[in-house]
Amino acid sequence: MVDYYHHNSSILEHALSVSFLSYLICKKLKLDYVSGARGGLLHDFFLYDWREYKRNPNNKNHGLYHPKVALRNSHECFEINDIECDIILKHMWPKVLGLPKYWESVVVCFADKFCTCNEYLVKSLLFTSNQSKKLRHRNRYRKKAA
Ligand SMILES: [Fe+2]
Ligand SMILES: [Fe+2]
Numbered sequence: 492m493v494d495y496y497h498h499n500s501s502i503l504e505h506a507l508s509v510s511f512l513s514y515l516i517c518k519k520l521k522l523d524y525v526s527g528a529r530g531g532l533l534h535d536f537f538l539y540d541w542r543e544y545k546r547n548p549n550n551k552n553h554g555l556y557h558p559k560v561a562l563r564n565s566h567e568c569f570e571i572n573d574i575e576c577d578i579i580l581k582h583m584w585p586k587v588l589g590l591p592k593y594w595e596s597v598v599v600c601f602a603d604k605f606c607t608c609n610e611y612l613v614k615s616l617l618f619t620s621n622q623s624k625k626l627r628h629r630n631r632y633r634k635k636a637a
Contacts (some may be wrong), residue, residue, distance in 0.1 A: 495540050498610035505606060506532050512602040517595055523574055527595045530578025533571070534599060536561040554586050 492503035510531030517527035537560040541553045550556075562579045565571050571579075573592075578599045581591040591597050 492536065492538070495538065496542070497535065498607055500610060502535050502537070505610060506535055508606040508610075509534060509599065509602045512606060513595075513599045516598045516602065520594070520598070522595050522598065523593075526572060526574040526578070527598055529569075529571070530575040530582075530595065531599050531602060533565045533569070533575065534558070534561060534579050534582040534603060536564045536568075536579075538564070554583055558583055558587060 492506060493501050495502045497505050510528045513531035514524050514528040516522075517524035535557065537557045541557070544550055544553055558580050562576060565575070565579060574595050577592045578596045581587060581589060581596045582600050582603050584591055584596075584600050591600060
């Protein structure tokens with residue numbers, strides 16, 4: 492996950508932010524903060540650069556498709572409970588159909604949007620991390636090589 496550029500950093504950096512924020516909110520609200528944190532970590536567990544993925548017109552809509560990929564990868568690598576499954580599948584709500592079944596899913600859905608806005612707006616306006624620069628440089632190099 493650390494190798495794939497996402498928003499303005501990597502998928503891993505984004506997932507860690509979503510996970511930590513979800514953990515804090517779930518703990519404050521006396522929800523299942525372990526499932527909230529784990530679901531936040533796994534919600535974008537897809538291992539491809541979505542910008543490259545979108546260039547192929549035959550590929551499915553990434554926004555709708557990647558929660559299913561993340562769920563499949565999560566099942567392959569870990570034992571996940573019903574709450575974590577729902578978090579992963581519904582984190583793109585309202586883009587994906589079906590309401591979140593658990594409050595933890597609502598929390599991660601919110602945390603994902605908050606972190607995404609933060610990553611796109613605040614971080615890109617104020618500073619860029621060294622990792623972000625490295626990943627962007629690598630993506631540019633890949634495009635030139637292709
Ligand atoms: Fe996502
Ligand atoms: Fe996300």
